[in-house]
Amino acid sequence: MLLRSLGLLLLIGLLAGCGEPRLPSPFHASEVGAKYAQADLALTDHHGKPRTLADFRGKAVALFFGYTHCPDVCPTTLADMAQAMRLLGKDAQRVQVLFVTVDPERDKPEMLAQYVPAFDPSFLALYGDARATERAAKAFDIVYLKQPTSSGYNMDHSAGTFLIDTEGRTRLLAPYGQRAEWLADDIRLLLALDRSGR
Numbered sequence: 541m542l543l544r545s546l547g548l549l550l551l552i553g554l555l556a557g558c559g560e561p562r563l564p565s566p567f568h569a570s571e572v573g574a575k576y577a578q579a580d581l582a583l584t585d586h587h588g589k590p591r592t593l594a595d596f597r598g599k600a601v602a603l604f605f606g607y608t609h610c611p612d613v614c615p616t617t618l619a620d621m622a623q624a625m626r627l628l629g630k631d632a633q634r635v636q637v638l639f640v641t642v643d644p645e646r647d648k649p650e651m652l653a654q655y656v657p658a659f660d661p662s663f664l665a666l667y668g669d670a671r672a673t674e675r676a677a678k679a680f681d682i683v684y685l686k687q688p689t690s691s692g693y694n695m696d697h698s699a700g701t702f703l704i705d706t707e708g709r710t711r712l713l714a715p716y717g718q719r720a721e722w723l724a725d726d727i728r729l730l731l732a733l734d735r736s737g738r
Contacts, residue, residue, distance in 0.1 A: 566729055568722035569703060569712035576702070576710035581676035583640065583666040586653040591666060593708045599636045600730045601704035602723070605682045607643035607695045608655045613716055614639075617701060618659040623720035624727065625660055634706075634731055637663045642684040643695050644673050680710075705730045 565571055585591050593601065602621055606614035618639065625632040639656045641647035644667050652665035668676065677684060684697035699716035703726055712726055 567712055567726050569701075569714035569718065569726050571711065572702075572713045573709060573711045576680065579679040579702075579710050580708075581640065581666070581679060583668040583672055583676055584649075586649050586656065586665040586667070588649065591664075593704060596636045596638075596704075597708050598706055599634050600706055600727050601636050601638060601702075601708075602727070603638045603640065603680075603702040603704060603710075604700065605640045605642050605677060605680070605684070605697055606699075607641050607697070608647050608651055609643065609694070611694070613697075613699050615659075617699070617716065618656070618663070620718070620720045620723065621663070621701070622660045624723040625662070627720060627724040628727060631728060631731055632662070635727055638666055639663060640666045640673075640676055642673060642677060642682070642697050644669060703727060703730060705733060 580593050582590070582592050602624075604617055606617065608614070621637050625635065625637070628635060637660065639652075641652060647665075647667060649667065652667060656663045656665040666676075667673070676682075680702060682698045684695055687694045687696050701714045701716075701718070701723070702710050703712035703714060703723075704710050711730060714723055714726065
């Protein structure tokens with residue numbers, strides 16, 4: 541009798557701890573909305589126009605940090621985003637890709653204006669002085685560090701693309717190397733949420 545009572549209490553405790561089952565996320569990327577709810581930036585685009593995320597309300601935004609001398613991660617990410625834009629078709633008009641340089645010492649506006657739109661004419665590069673760059677990176681937990689080389693220096697930096705909804709809320713973080721098809725799927729979902737008013 542005592543064993544039966546203990547077993548019943550244990551079962552009740554286990555059931556009470558279960559709660560409601562969590563549904564799997566519809567997104568491929570990680571949901572980070574709670575952590576970056578207030579994240580923003582104040583930088584200048586490669587046309588010389590001051591920008592914050594509020595400027596892109598009504599569009600989904602793909603945001604990532606890098607630099608033009610990057611040998612692999614940055615050009616790969618830009619190429620993947622260009623492919624995602626092609627996959628989006630007409631919906632690409634409702635998307636803005638933003639590339640934030642972590643190397644303002646070398647990445648001057650003229651260079652950014654040539655490099656970033658070469659992947660897609662709609663892409664924008666953003667830059668600031670050292671302090672503005674640091675503030676923007678800190679808002680998104682981006683780490684970057686200058687590493688001397690025999691021919692100058694490279695910039696080690698965090699990789700990944702933030703996906704921001706049409707209301708300017710940072711919702712997702714796609715890891716480096718995320719398939720273009722999955723990026724396009726997640727962006728479509730963010731655009732669909734906008735249409736549904738959620």
